[in-house]
Amino acid sequence: MQITVTVNGTAYTEEVEPRLLLVHFLRQTLGLTGTHWGCDTSNCGTCVVWFDGKPVKSCTMLAAMADGHEIRTVEGLERDGALDPVQQGFMECHGLQCGFCTPGMMMTARSLLDTNPDPSDDEIREAISGQLCRCTGYENIVRAVRWAAEHPAQEEVTT
Amino acid sequence: MQVPAPFAYERATSVEHAIELLSRHGPEARVVAGGHSLIPMMKLRLAQPDALIDINNLSDLSYIRVEGDQLLIGALTRHADLLDSAVAGEHFPIFRDAEQVIADPVVRNFGTVGGSLCQADPAEDLSAAFAAVGASVVARGPNGSRTIDVRQLHAGPYETVLEPNELLVEIRVPIRPGGGSAYEKVERRVGDYPVAAAGAVVWLDGDTVAEAGIGLTAVGAEHFAAPEAETALRGRPATDDSFAEAGRIAAQHCHPQPDQRGPAEYKRQLAVELTTRALRRATARARGQEA
Structure with a gap:
C-alpha cells in the first residue's frame, strides 16, 4: 500500500507492507536511524517519536497508521544548526552514557517542556516513567531536562 | 525482530464504513484503534487476524461529555484524554485513579478506552473500573445499535459478546449524585x-x-x-x-x-x-x- 507521511516537515510517499512498523519505516525505509528500536514490547521507550505533536512508541504502531499524519523524530529537534536545549542539556549534564535510550528520552522531554516549561523533578520522572535507561540511572537525565527548562531557546523566550 | 504476520489493512472513514468492512472481512478481522495491546500480541502470533480495520480516523468517536444523567465516553477516547478530563474526574475520580496507573504516559497518548475494553485482557484496569460504576457500552452493527451492560460484555479472557461485525462506539456511565x-x-x-x-x-x-x-x-x-x-x-x-x-x-x-x-x-x-x-x-x- 502507498502511504504519505510527513516526517520532520518533509512529506515522504512510500510503498509499504501493511505490517511494517512505524519504527522500521523511519529507520529502514527513510534511513532516519536516530530513532532507536529496542524492546519491541512498548516497555523501553527508546522508539518514542511524536505523532501529530504527541510522543508515542513507534514500535507499537504501524507505518500505515501514520499515513496522512505528522511525525517528528530526534533528527527534527535541532533547528537551523542549533541544538534543542534538551539536546544541549543532555550534553551539559552527562544525561547519556551509551546513548541508546537518549532519542526517546529527548523526544518525551521536549514534549513535556512544551506543555510544562518549568516541571518539578517529580513531573520529569513521571513523564519519562515509560522509558528505560540502563546506564546512568535517571539522576542525570532529570538534571538534563532541568537544564533545558532553565535554558529555553531564544525564540521560546520571545514568543 | 518481531513483526506481525501479514494481514489486509483497511482504513475506515466512518462508523458505517467500519461495520461494512467488518462484515466484508468476516470473523477473522479485528478492529485496531490504539493497537497497544493488539499489535504486541500480533508480533508474538498470540493474535493473527486476517485483516485489520483501522478506526483511528473516526475522530467523532473521541469525546467525553455529560448528557442528562450520564457520562458519555467515545470509544476512540485516548487514555490520556480520560486522565485529563475535568468532567470525568469531577464525577468519577475512579477514572483518574485508574488512568494514572494504566501503562505509562507515552502509551496513554495512543491507547484507547474502547480498545482496552474490547481487548478483554483479564488483567485490564478499566474493565474493573467500568464494572464498579455500572457502565454500559453501545455497540453498533449493520442492523443498528444495542446497549450492553459492561458486566455482560466479557465472555472470557480476550473475548467479548460483540458480533464480528459490531463496533463498540460509546461507554455510558450513569451519574448519581452523592x-x-x-x-x-x-x-x-x-x-x-x-x-x-x-x-x-x-x-x-x-x-x-x-x-x-x-x-x-x-x-x-x-x-x-x-x-x-x-x-x-x-x-x-x-x-x-x-x-x-x-x-x-x-x-x-x-x-x-x-x-x-x-x-x-x-x-x-x-x-x-x-x-x-x-x-x-x-x-x-x-x-x-x-x-
Missing part, C-alpha cells in the same frame, strides 16, 4: 499490568452504605465484578469493619491464577486488601473528606 469512587492497584513496576486491582463506588445514607459497586481485575473475578460483596455491603455501616468484610467476600468469589506476578494466595489477599482500601477511599470522597 457518591464517591476510587481505584487501588498494586503493580510490580510502572506501566505493568496489575498484580491485582480493585475499584469501588459508594453512595451513603448518613453513616450507612446505601449502594456500592465493586470491580476487580487480574484476580479471576467473573465479569470483573463482585456482586456478592456489593449485596453484603448494602445497608451496612460505612466502617472499616464492613469494608474489610466486603473485601473478604469479594476475594472468596475470585479465582486468581498463579503466574510471574505472584502466587494465587497473594493475589487473593490483595483482592481483600485493595477492595477494602478502594471502599474506604470512595467513602471518604462521598463524604467530601478527600479529593
Whole structure:
C-alpha cells in the first residue's frame, strides 16, 4: 500500500507492507536511524517519536497508521544548526552514557517542556516513567531536562 | 525482530464504513484503534487476524461529555484524554485513579478506552473500573445499535459478546449524585499490568452504605465484578469493619491464577486488601473528606 507521511516537515510517499512498523519505516525505509528500536514490547521507550505533536512508541504502531499524519523524530529537534536545549542539556549534564535510550528520552522531554516549561523533578520522572535507561540511572537525565527548562531557546523566550 | 504476520489493512472513514468492512472481512478481522495491546500480541502470533480495520480516523468517536444523567465516553477516547478530563474526574475520580496507573504516559497518548475494553485482557484496569460504576457500552452493527451492560460484555479472557461485525462506539456511565469512587492497584513496576486491582463506588445514607459497586481485575473475578460483596455491603455501616468484610467476600468469589506476578494466595489477599482500601477511599470522597 502507498502511504504519505510527513516526517520532520518533509512529506515522504512510500510503498509499504501493511505490517511494517512505524519504527522500521523511519529507520529502514527513510534511513532516519536516530530513532532507536529496542524492546519491541512498548516497555523501553527508546522508539518514542511524536505523532501529530504527541510522543508515542513507534514500535507499537504501524507505518500505515501514520499515513496522512505528522511525525517528528530526534533528527527534527535541532533547528537551523542549533541544538534543542534538551539536546544541549543532555550534553551539559552527562544525561547519556551509551546513548541508546537518549532519542526517546529527548523526544518525551521536549514534549513535556512544551506543555510544562518549568516541571518539578517529580513531573520529569513521571513523564519519562515509560522509558528505560540502563546506564546512568535517571539522576542525570532529570538534571538534563532541568537544564533545558532553565535554558529555553531564544525564540521560546520571545514568543 | 518481531513483526506481525501479514494481514489486509483497511482504513475506515466512518462508523458505517467500519461495520461494512467488518462484515466484508468476516470473523477473522479485528478492529485496531490504539493497537497497544493488539499489535504486541500480533508480533508474538498470540493474535493473527486476517485483516485489520483501522478506526483511528473516526475522530467523532473521541469525546467525553455529560448528557442528562450520564457520562458519555467515545470509544476512540485516548487514555490520556480520560486522565485529563475535568468532567470525568469531577464525577468519577475512579477514572483518574485508574488512568494514572494504566501503562505509562507515552502509551496513554495512543491507547484507547474502547480498545482496552474490547481487548478483554483479564488483567485490564478499566474493565474493573467500568464494572464498579455500572457502565454500559453501545455497540453498533449493520442492523443498528444495542446497549450492553459492561458486566455482560466479557465472555472470557480476550473475548467479548460483540458480533464480528459490531463496533463498540460509546461507554455510558450513569451519574448519581452523592457518591464517591476510587481505584487501588498494586503493580510490580510502572506501566505493568496489575498484580491485582480493585475499584469501588459508594453512595451513603448518613453513616450507612446505601449502594456500592465493586470491580476487580487480574484476580479471576467473573465479569470483573463482585456482586456478592456489593449485596453484603448494602445497608451496612460505612466502617472499616464492613469494608474489610466486603473485601473478604469479594476475594472468596475470585479465582486468581498463579503466574510471574505472584502466587494465587497473594493475589487473593490483595483482592481483600485493595477492595477494602478502594471502599474506604470512595467513602471518604462521598463524604467530601478527600479529593
